[in-house]
Amino acid sequence: MKLSLTLLAASVAAAHADSESSASRWASLRRRLSFDKVAGYEPGSQVTDHCAIDLDQKAIEDQLLLKTPEAFANAKKIYNNGGNSKSYAIVTVEAGLSDNVSKGDQILGKNAEGGEVSGKAYAAASAGDKTIMVQYTTSDKQASYVECQVGSLMEPNMKGCLAATGTITIDGKAQTYEYDPATQNNNGRTIAKFSTGAKELMLDCAKGCPYNDYKAFYDYYGMDDYANEWVEAAFEGRKTQFTRGDADFTKFGMDGREQAIKKGTAYMNIFMYVIREFEDALDDCESQCINCNEGSVHAWDEGVCFYTGSIEGEDGLTDDGKLLHQLGDKRCGNFKTCGEEGTNLDGTAKVNHQLFDLFAVGNDQLKRGECESARKTTQKVKELMYIPMIQGTLRYAYKVSKLQGGEVEKAEGATFAAAVLPMVHAASSSAASTIHDNMKVGATSTDFKAVKSAFESVYSKMGITCSDVGGLWNDAADGYYEGMEPCMQTISTMNAAGETKTNNTLAIALGCTFGALFAIAAAMVLYMRSREKQGAPVFKGPDTEVKDMN
DSSP: OOOOEEEHHHEEEEEEEHOOHHHHHHHHHHHHHHHHHHEEEOOOOHHHHHHHHHHHHHHHHHHHOOOOOHHHHHHHHHHOOOSSEEEEEEEETOOOOOOBBOOTOOOOOOESSSSSEEESSSSOOOOOSSSEEEOOOOOOOOGGSOOBOOOTTOOOBBTTSSSSSEEEEETEEEEEEEEEESEEEEESHHHHHHHTTTTTISSSSSSOOHHHHHHHHHHSSOOTTTHHHHHHHHTTTOOOSSSSSSGGGGGGOOOHHHHHHHHHHHIIIIIHHHHHHHHHHHOOOTTTTTSSOHHHHHHHHHHHHHHHSSTTTTOOSSSSSOHHHHHHHHHHHHHBBTTTTTTBBSSHHHHHHHHHHHHHHHHHHHHHTTTTHHHHHHHHHHHHHTHHHHHHHHHHHHHHHHOOOOOHHHHHHHHHTTTTTTHHHHOOHHHHHHHHHHHHHTOOOOOOHHHHHHTTTTTHHOOOOOHHHHHOOOOOOOEEEOOSSOOOOOOOOEEETEEEOOOOHHHHHHHHHHHHHHHHHEEEEEHHHHHHHTTTTTEEEEEOOOOOOO
């Protein structure tokens, strides 16, 4: 159920009621920090650099669209090396550093036009070292968050990069340096790293690991970097090496591989890292400590940024976003789940309304140190995030099954399925097998009814409902496609073949019982009305006046 503005207001009010002095401290902090909204969400920390990860996604998609071997190679470089997030320069100090440098130490220099460039040490370095990494400073404003965007981009922006040669000042001490701006301006945050670094951050981390959702994917695919394996296999046109859920991309040309890559990067790599940031926020949360959770709030803000991206802007109303927020808005138009009530065909998806309410509540809970409440909020966030993946799988199952969908539609359906299959498998291995058999790359046939029934059999275990998913809408007929109407929450079980069985006998019995009760109730109403007309009502109030309880 969608969280109301009243609930949000009550949540905020409770925070201020806890302690007047604590409230004033937070109010003072919020006055000092003014950050651009993220699709309506108000971050409590600077995350403009994180939101910009969608610019890498866009750059990848721009190259894939060209569908040439060279363009695919360029897209792969951007995937692995980035260009828009966490930019840093690797410069050579020929004389060697005069002193030890700590991570985060301020570094100043000049760009090619003589303008000031500010940054900080990306990592610690020792006196005598001849190289140092300089991370460029980012601003609070998304439109101008950084002016050095190079990496492996085809159209780099070097306006704010350090000049090729010059002097940098480290903690007040000048050092001469040189480097190649075209090849030595790199990026510490890339879409590939969201997956290649997953084992350390989501499976083996010291606190909170393994994260449940990631563990389900790890157990299903049998690889810690399953998302990277999917994307790399699609780039290379080879078969994946999974324990379950394999995809053989030798069966696809560039049309299909393009879809598998661009949907894999957004809906597998980035998707799981969104969840990782929310889990990390919980790991850092200190209970009942109002001024102790800046780190948790920052991690939470990062999760919202990776869900949304920078292209969505401050209101989230654009139609050219690249990440999960845009996916929700696209799929709601296909399944008539747009709007706050989820009954419209356009506008913001109901799932996005729900999620952004939860994002605001989670932010507030973390600030107040309500860690257990934030954990419950996070669980609901994770459940809702799978809805567009299910909708995407269902849409392309129908397109392939009934509308003569070709390689593109098959690739899209296979990738959407890959992004949710492990959670289905955790609920029912037979349901997951049914979906994979019908949606996998190279499937000999696709039965959309079997896919739909398999999903519906696990909705309750996944924490979602039939109305959350909706039904596939046919604009031409102004109604749902036959067989793709929204399901009903009925008593059902999943048999070995993945089919849903309904207890018709129970349904008939219940119908008869309720019909009889309705008839009795109707007779009683008629009887009471008759008595009232005769001046002798069945229920007569007391003679004394009832006291006002307001």
